[in-house]
Each structure stands twice: as C-alpha cells, then as structure tokens.
Amino acid sequence: MNKKIAIIDYGVGNLYSVKKALDKFSGNVFITEEPEKLLSADAIILPGVGSFQAGIEGLRIRNLIQPVKKFASTGKPILGICLGAQLLLSKGYEFGTFNGLGIIPGKVIRFPELKERIPHIGWNGIQRSNPGIENQKLKVNAWKGTILNSVKEDSDVYFVHSYMLRPDKKGDVLAVTKYGDYEFCSTIRKNNIYGCQFHPEKSGDVGLKIIENFIKLI
Amino acid sequence: MKKVRIIPRLDIKGPNVVKGIHCEGLRIVGDPTELAVKYYGDGADELLCMDIVASLYQRNFDFNILKSLAQNIFIPITIGGGIRSINDINNALRMGADKVAINTYAIKNPRFIKEAAKKFGCQCIVLSIEAKKNSAKTWEAYTDGGRERTGVDAIKWAKKAISLGVGEIIITSIDNDGTKKGYDDELIKGITTISPIPVIVHGGASDMGSFRKVAQEYNPDGLSAASVFHYNNFGIKDLKSYLNKNNVAIRI
Amino acid sequence: MNTKYGLPEKVIFCKKCVISNQRPSSTVEFKHTKNDKKETIAFREDGVCDACRYTEYKDRGINWKTREKELIKLCDKYKGKNGYYDCIVPGSGGKDSSYTAHILKYKYGMNPLTVTWAPHLYTDIGWKNFTNWSHIGGLDNVLFTPNGIAHRLLTRLAFENLLHPFQPFIIGQKYSGPKFALLYKIPLIFYGEYGAEYGNKIKENEVPTISSKFYANDVTPDKLFLGGVSAKSLLADKKLSLNDLNPYLPIKTKEAQKMDIQMHSLGYYLKWDPQECYYYASQNTSFQANTERTEGSYSKYSSIDDKVDPFHYYTTLIKFGIGRATYDAAQEIRNRKITREEGVTLVKRYDTEFPNKYFLEFLDYIGISKDKFWKLVNAGRSPHLWKKVNGKEWQLRHQVS
Numbered sequence: 001m002n003k004k005i006a007i008i009d010y011g012v013g014n015l016y017s018v019k020k021a022l023d024k025f026s027g028n029v030f031i032t033e034e035p036e037k038l039l040s041a042d043a044i045i046l047p048g049v050g051s052f053q054a055g056i057e058g059l060r061i062r063n064l065i066q067p068v069k070k071f072a073s074t075g076k077p078i079l080g081i082c083l084g085a086q087l088l089l090s091k092g093y094e095f096g097t098f099n100g101l102g103i104i105p106g107k108v109i110r111f112p113e114l115k116e117r118i119p120h121i122g123w124n125g126i127q128r129s130n131p132g133i134e135n136q137k138l139k140v141n142a143w144k145g146t147i148l149n150s151v152k153e154d155s156d157v158y159f160v161h162s163y164m165l166r167p168d169k170k171g172d173v174l175a176v177t178k179y180g181d182y183e184f185c186s187t188i189r190k191n192n193i194y195g196c197q198f199h200p201e202k203s204g205d206v207g208l209k210i211i212e213n214f215i216k217l218i
Numbered sequence: 219m220k221k222v223r224i225i226p227r228l229d230i231k232g233p234n235v236v237k238g239i240h241c242e243g244l245r246i247v248g249d250p251t252e253l254a255v256k257y258y259g260d261g262a263d264e265l266l267c268m269d270i271v272a273s274l275y276q277r278n279f280d281f282n283i284l285k286s287l288a289q290n291i292f293i294p295i296t297i298g299g300g301i302r303s304i305n306d307i308n309n310a311l312r313m314g315a316d317k318v319a320i321n322t323y324a325i326k327n328p329r330f331i332k333e334a335a336k337k338f339g340c341q342c343i344v345l346s347i348e349a350k351k352n353s354a355k356t357w358e359a360y361t362d363g364g365r366e367r368t369g370v371d372a373i374k375w376a377k378k379a380i381s382l383g384v385g386e387i388i389i390t391s392i393d394n395d396g397t398k399k400g401y402d403d404e405l406i407k408g409i410t411t412i413s414p415i416p417v418i419v420h421g422g423a424s425d426m427g428s429f430r431k432v433a434q435e436y437n438p439d440g441l442s443a444a445s446v447f448h449y450n451n452f453g454i455k456d457l458k459s460y461l462n463k464n465n466v467a468i469r470i
Numbered sequence: 471m472n473t474k475y476g477l478p479e480k481v482i483f484c485k486k487c488v489i490s491n492q493r494p495s496s497t498v499e500f501k502h503t504k505n506d507k508k509e510t511i512a513f514r515e516d517g518v519c520d521a522c523r524y525t526e527y528k529d530r531g532i533n534w535k536t537r538e539k540e541l542i543k544l545c546d547k548y549k550g551k552n553g554y555y556d557c558i559v560p561g562s563g564g565k566d567s568s569y570t571a572h573i574l575k576y577k578y579g580m581n582p583l584t585v586t587w588a589p590h591l592y593t594d595i596g597w598k599n600f601t602n603w604s605h606i607g608g609l610d611n612v613l614f615t616p617n618g619i620a621h622r623l624l625t626r627l628a629f630e631n632l633l634h635p636f637q638p639f640i641i642g643q644k645y646s647g648p649k650f651a652l653l654y655k656i657p658l659i660f661y662g663e664y665g666a667e668y669g670n671k672i673k674e675n676e677v678p679t680i681s682s683k684f685y686a687n688d689v690t691p692d693k694l695f696l697g698g699v700s701a702k703s704l705l706a707d708k709k710l711s712l713n714d715l716n717p718y719l720p721i722k723t724k725e726a727q728k729m730d731i732q733m734h735s736l737g738y739y740l741k742w743d744p745q746e747c748y749y750y751a752s753q754n755t756s757f758q759a760n761t762e763r764t765e766g767s768y769s770k771y772s773s774i775d776d777k778v779d780p781f782h783y784y785t786t787l788i789k790f791g792i793g794r795a796t797y798d799a800a801q802e803i804r805n806r807k808i809t810r811e812e813g814v815t816l817v818k819r820y821d822t823e824f825p826n827k828y829f830l831e832f833l834d835y836i837g838i839s840k841d842k843f844w845k846l847v848n849a850g851r852s853p854h855l856w857k858k859v860n861g862k863e864w865q866l867r868h869q870v871s
Contacts, residue, residue, distance in 0.1 A: 014312075049342050054337060119416065121341060122263070160294070202293055202294045239748070240770070243752075243771060365770060
C-alpha cells in the first residue's frame with residue numbers, strides 16, 4: 001500500500017511501538033513533527049503516553065494544533081491512541097484545566113472514586129454501547145465498517161489510564177468498557193476520526209486487527 | 219471485567235536473560251528476544267524486563283536489547299534497571315517500553331518520581347520494590363539488585379511513592395525469589411490492602427495453584443514469575459487455561 | 471622500591487580476570503613468621519594468571535566423564551559396608567561444603583561424616599546455614615570449637631605479628647579433617663575445590679589428592695610457629711600450655727601413613743563452579759545467601775559465616791593490594807558469570823570498602839584498641855602498593871583497569 005501514514009511525534013508518545021504495529025500492514029509509515037508532512041499524509045496517528053497538559057503543550061510548541069485540526073476537517077482518517085484520543089476532545093482536567101483539540105466535543109475527566117484501583121491498568125473487554133432496546137438493530141451493526149469491524153464483542157484490549165473519555169454526544173461513543181461496576185467510554189468516533197482509550201498496538205492479535213481495520217479505511 | 223495479568227519477567231544481564239535465587243547467583247537461562255517472542259506467543263499479558271545489574275555496575279539499561287526484544291511483541295513491556303533521569307525514561311519509551319520501573323534511584327531521590335510522573339503521566343511510572351522480611355514482621359526495601367539495605371520500610375515507602383504520583387507497583391519478595399516455594403502471602407496481603415494503585419507481585423511462584431491462590435485471595439493486578447517459565451515447569455497457555463477453569467478472570 | 475612480604479615490585483593484573491600478581495599462594499602456616507617471603511600466583515608471558523590458565527584447561531582439556539568414573543571407582547573402593555562412615559567432609563555448611571557432602575551422600579552413595587572447625591564468631595546466617603546442612607541436608611556432623619581463650623590469643627598474635635587474624639581458623643580448618651580421620655578411623659577425606667582453581671602451582675594439579683606435606687608433619691614445639699611466634703616461647707611465657715596447642719598441630723606423618731590417609735579434592739572429579747554449588751546447596755540443604763552484600767564485595771553467598779572473615783579480606787587488601795571484591799570477581803569471571811569489564815567495575819566500587827559492621831566486635835574479640843588496630847594496619851602497607859595522599863589518606867598505587 002502506498003498510502004502515507006504519519007505518526008505524530010509531539011514529544012510524549014511511545015512511537016516505536018505504534019510504528020512497528022503499523023509497519024505490519026503498511027509500507028509507508030513515518031514519524032513526523034512537521035506540519036507539512038502531517039498535512040500531506042493520507043492518515044495520521046496521534047499516539048499517547050503522558051499527561052494531558054504535556055500532550056497539548058507538546059503539540060502547541062511544535063505548531064501542530066492547527067495542522068491537526070485542519071487535517072480533521074479534510075475527512076481523512078485519524079486514530080488517536082490513549083492520550084492521543086483524549087486530546088481529540090475539547091477539554092482535559094489532568095493537573096489543571098486545559099483545552100484539547102476540540103475535534104470531538106467532550107471532556108477528559110478522572111475516574112470517580114471506585115472500589116477498583118486507579119490507574120486502570122490491564123486487559124479489559126470492549127463492548128458495543130447500549131443505545132436502548134429499540135435500537136438493538138443499530139447495536140448489532142454498530143461496529144460494521146469501523147475500526148472495530150469483526151472484532152468480537154467483549155474482546156480484551158490493554159488499558160493504562162487514570163483519566164477517561166467523556167464525549168458530549170452519545171453517538172460519538174463507539175465502545176464501552178466495564179471497570180468493576182463502572183462503565184466508561186473506551187472508543188470514540190466521529191466519521192473517520194477515532195480515539196481508542198486502550199492501546200491497540202499493545203493488545204496482541206485483537207489490537208493488530210483494529211490497526212489493520214484502520215488502515216483499510218484509507 | 220478487568221483481567222488479572224500473567225507477566226513473565228526477564229532479568230537481563232548483558233546480552234542474556236539470567237535468573238538467580240534470592241537475587242544472587244545469576245545463571246544464564248536464555249536469550250532476551252527469543253524468550254520474549256516465546257512468551258508473547260504463549261499468551262503473556264505483559265512483559266517485565268529488568269536489567270538487574272545496571273545499578274550495581276552503575277551503567278544504563280541497554281536500550282538496543284529493548285528494541286530488538288520489542289520488535290515482534292504487541293503486548294506492553296515494562297523495563298527497569300538503572301533508570302536515573304528523565305532522559306533515561308524518554309529513551310526507554312522511544313525504544314519500545316510502555317512503562318518504566320524505578321527502584322534504586324527513586325529510593326535515593328523520591329522527588330524524581332514526582333518529576334517523572336508529571337512529565338510522562340503516572341501510569342507510565344512504576345515503582346519497583348525489592349522487599350526482604352525483617353525479624354519484626356515488616357519488610358525492608360533493598361536496592362542495587364537486592365544487595366544493599368536501605369533501612370526503609372517497604373510498605374511505608376510504597377505509600378510515600380504513591381503520594382508522589384507513581385502509577386503502579388511491582389513488589390518482589392527477595393526471600394522467595396527463585397525458590398519456587400510459593401509467593402510471599404504476607405507481603406502480598408500487606409501491599410494489596412494499602413495500595414489504591416495497581417500491584418504486580420513477584421517472587422516464589424511454584425505451581426499453577428500458587429498463582430490461583432494469590433489471585434483469588436489477594437486480588438493483585440498482575441502475577442509475575444520467572445523461574446517457573448524459564449525452567450519450563452509449565453507454559454503460560456496451560457497456566458491460563460487452568461486459571462480460567464478455576465474462575466479467575468483471565469485473558470484467553 | 472622496597473616491598474614487604476617479598477612481593478614482586480611490579481604490579482601486574484591478569485588480562486583475563488582481575489587478580490594481580492601480588493596474590494599469595496597457600497602458606498605452610500605453622501612455619502609462618504613475620505619475615506617470610508610470600509610465594510605468589512604465577513603469570514604467563516601473555517599476562518594471564520595461572521588460575522585462568524587452569525580454567526582454560528578445565529574447560530577444554532579435561533574429560534569430565536572420565537573424571538567422574540574415577541570418582542565412582544574411588545567411592546566403590548571406600549564405600550562403607552556396615553553403616554559406618556566412609557569419608558570425612560570438612561566444611562562449614564557453606565555453599566561449597568554443603569554441595570560436596572550432599573552430592574557424595576545422595577548421588578554417589580557415600581556415608582560422609584561432616585566435620586566443622588568452628589568459625590571464630592558465628593554470624594546468624596552462618597549458623598542458620600550450618601544447622602540446615604544437617605536439618606535439611608540430612609548429614610551427620612561433628613562441630614569442634616577450640617578453647618576460646620587460646621584461640622583468641624592466637625588470633626590477636628596473628629593479627630599483631632602477621633596482620634593475619636584468620637590464621638588460627640585456617641590452621642584448624644586444615645588439620646581438623648585429618649585429625650578426625652584418625653580419631654574416627656576414616657581414612658578418606660574430601661575437600662571441595664581444587665587448589666588450582668585459585669592459582670596454586672600448576673604442577674600440583676595432575677592428581678586428585680592433596681599432598682600429606684600440607685597436613686602431616688612431625689614438627690616439634692620448638693620449630694612450630696603460631697601467630698608468628700614460636701610455640702616454644704609461648705609455652706615458656708606460660709601464655710599457652712601444651713594442651714592448648716593440640717588443635718593447632720598437624721598429625722604425625724607416621725600416623726597418616728599408618729592409616730593411609732587420603733585427602734581428595736572433589737573439584738578434581740566434578741567440574742567445579744561455585745555458583746552452581748550455590749544453586750545446589752540452595753535447593754538441597756536450604757542454604758541461603760546473605761540478605762545484603764558482604765562489605766568489601768558485591769557478593770552475597772561467599773564466606774558469610776564468620777564475623778572475623780571480613781578482617782581476613784581487609785588485611786589481605788592491606789598486605790597485597792587486592793580485596794574481597796577482587797577475589798569474588800576473579801572467580802566469577804573465570805566461571806563466566808560476569809565479564810572482566812563488569813569485574814573491574816565491581817572491584818573499583820567495593821574492593822577498598824572497610825568492614826564496619828563487625829569492627830567493634832572484632833576489636834573486642836582480640837582485645838586491642840582502635841588506635842592499635844590502625845597502627846598495625848598502616849605499618850603493614852607495603853610502599854610499593856600504597857601511598858599517602860594529602861598527608862592523611864592512604865591510596866592504592868595500582869588498581870585493576
């Protein structure tokens with residue numbers, strides 16, 4: 001495949017892991033922090049290991065905020081991973097209040113007080129969000145044609161986070177996950193823009209399938 | 219439902235994976251990349267790679283080994299050993315690590331935890347504790363690959379580090395390490411009851427039942443082991459199948 | 471430049487391990503006086519020491535299957551038939567003797583009587599390992615503790631005159647095997663490692679037995695030296711009685727011959743690897759390494775049962791410029807557990823560390839003051855090895871690199 005896939009280096013990502021997962025399915029994956037290269041790509045990945053503040057600041061000082069927003073408006077696919085997914089939302093509340101990219105309306109908030117240990121670290125299942133009994137048909141097909149296409153319901157993927165995605169619109173919730181009794185959003189989606197709270201590049205075969213699906217969108 | 223993780227541990231020394239008893243007598247048991255691939259293929263949930271002589275020899279983790287080891291692995295990797303600066307953490311993450319474990323340097327400079335957690339996010343910073351039982355039924359933390367006493371109470375230190383922002387704890391029982399006589403129940407109980415953050419336990423895994431017992435009684439987030447896997451007592455796949463049959467939430 | 475102890479003036483370090491040419495070979499202790507010239511480990515022209523040379527030979531030039539067959543043959547010859555002991559294994563319950571006694575009993579079917587010459591001052595871990603040797607390892611043991619008054623006196627004299635506090639222990643340990651062999655009428659004695667492992671003269675290496683000249687002698691008190699002092703004068707000054715001397719005397723040659731005492735090294739028959747001894751002992755006799763590293767080294771499993779032992783290594787550092795870390799690292803390099811580079815780092819980091827932990831206890835044991843201790847230590851530094859920096863601090867002229 002000759003489609004160009006850019007992994008954005010904004011100073012806080014686990015770039016190597018992401019790249020090697022993508023390399024499995026595409027021959028034209030590159031890491032960049034240059035706006036022009038970003039804009040010229042056919043798809044971009046926003047990886048993520050770090051704090052919200054560090055993340056948005058990393059984008060800012062590299063003058064990448066506008067280019068990413070511009071890319072989002074083109075309709076070309078974006079995959080945000082973990083912190084990268086969180087940055088897609090409007091606001092983040094880690095170590096203070098910060099503006100995110102606002103590409104998908106919503107906020108990034110800390111887990112509430114749970115019996116369970118925080119950060120949420122480990123393998124947990126992703127499920128289709130439940131739009132109500134009338135929309136069961138919708139539910140069944142909810143993942144078709146998305147990056148979760150043909151992924152088995154409740155497949156285990158790897159999470160490591162203390163803050164979670166809270167998109168404003170129910171429709172932007174593609175997958176949910178249960179931590180103890182608490183259900184939170186584990187994947188967001190708006191058109192071709194996806195954000196996975198979990199790390200597909202670290203989720204074994206299931207994760208590789210999701211990455212393969214993403215590439216197929218290009 | 220969140221699953222408990224089965225985490226094989228690779229103690230790395232130079233180009234080899236080694237294994238000791240009570241953190242001493244490091245015997246060569248294999249090649250890091252080969253073992254990593256084997257365990258990944260066998261269903262490991264995560265890999266723990268510790269350069270256990272980095273602090274002893276005052277040198278750095280060999281990030282080239284990390285890169286090679288991570289090449290064909292698509293599960294999280296935590297590395298540790300000789301991590302002493304923000305730069306070290308950055309290098310580790312860029313070369314394939316997902317989380318970085320710190321012991322010696324953190325005990326000597328606790329503020330470093332705060333700094334690192336702020337920069338990289340707490341979920342990326344793991345506290346590694348090597349604990350040895352005292353006569354007073356408490357545990358003392360050790361450094362430099364289980365060779366130097368610190369006089370610091372291990373559980374108290376864990377609490378402090380949690381308040382400084384560490385995201386996960388790996389606790390190793392020096393008393394049980396390499397002995398295959400079972401995990402250190404009391405130590406595990408001690409840490410899991412006080413920790414609001416995830417805990418991975420290590421040291422003494424003997425048979426499949428020893429994993430089940432700890433998982434069901436103390437609910438740690440991860441069960442780490444080395445000897446039983448390196449010496450082929452049983453495979454990870456069989457272990458997970460056994461745990462699953464015995465109602466332990468595990469990724470199959 | 472003047473050198474003490476008859477040591478070679480030029481200091482060379484082995485190219486393969488970290489030992490230096492100052493390392494002393496085994497001495498005949500009962501002749502040991504202040505002005506003796508020490509024999510030291512030999513080096514080849516290519517700068518490799520004899521111990522490393524032996525290791526090369528051990529790795530390539532020995533058919534260990536054949537050697538094991540020889541061991542089995544030896545065991546068959548001596549194996550006890552009516553439940554009585556057929557061999558003596560002197561040792562402390564450390565990793566080496568634990569391995570030696572246990573494997574002889576459980577793999578080779580022998581019935582060893584282990585014999586222990588007590589450490590000067592037992593450490594907790596030493597005592598634990600010693601008792602586990604019997605409780606878990608399943609071995610019969612005789613523990614001999616020499617009369618403390620004499621033992622302490624000799625230790626003090628050895629320290630004062632020879633800067634060698636471990637001498638009484640070494641003497642007793644060497645002779646207790648043969649003494650018990652005579653007493654219990656068990657002619658076969660097994661020691662663990664082979665002298666050549668540490669660089670004792672290569673030509674002694676073609677046979678498994680240790681020459682009787684090392685443990686049998688007809689020396690009379692007037693020719694005998696203990697603590698660097700002639701026994702005759704010790705007796706004359708009423709510091710010791712003839713009775714007190716007993717444990718420190720070698721057996722008589724006639725007695726050794728009459729019973730045909732045979733002292734063998736297990737390391738001749740089975741490839742010797744101290745770390746593997748550790749593993750074996752750990753698994754079979756519940757041997758435990760120390761919780762923290764030993765002062766002066768990085769190691770946790772070597773020689774951990776005597777509080778005086780750290781001072782043995784410290785005085786070795788003073789006299790010969792090489793300390794415990796050097797000895798531990800050299801062995802581990804030869805057995806390929808660590809690289810030379812790692813060994814050098816460890817030596818630099820730990821070799822000159824002072825053993826504080828038992829210092830006061832040691833001073834109390836031998837009855838000297840701190841001042842006297844340092845006076846004696848400083849007088850024992852050879853100028854070719856030590857220099858004074860800033861008028862106060864002593865520094866080694868040479869360290870391995």
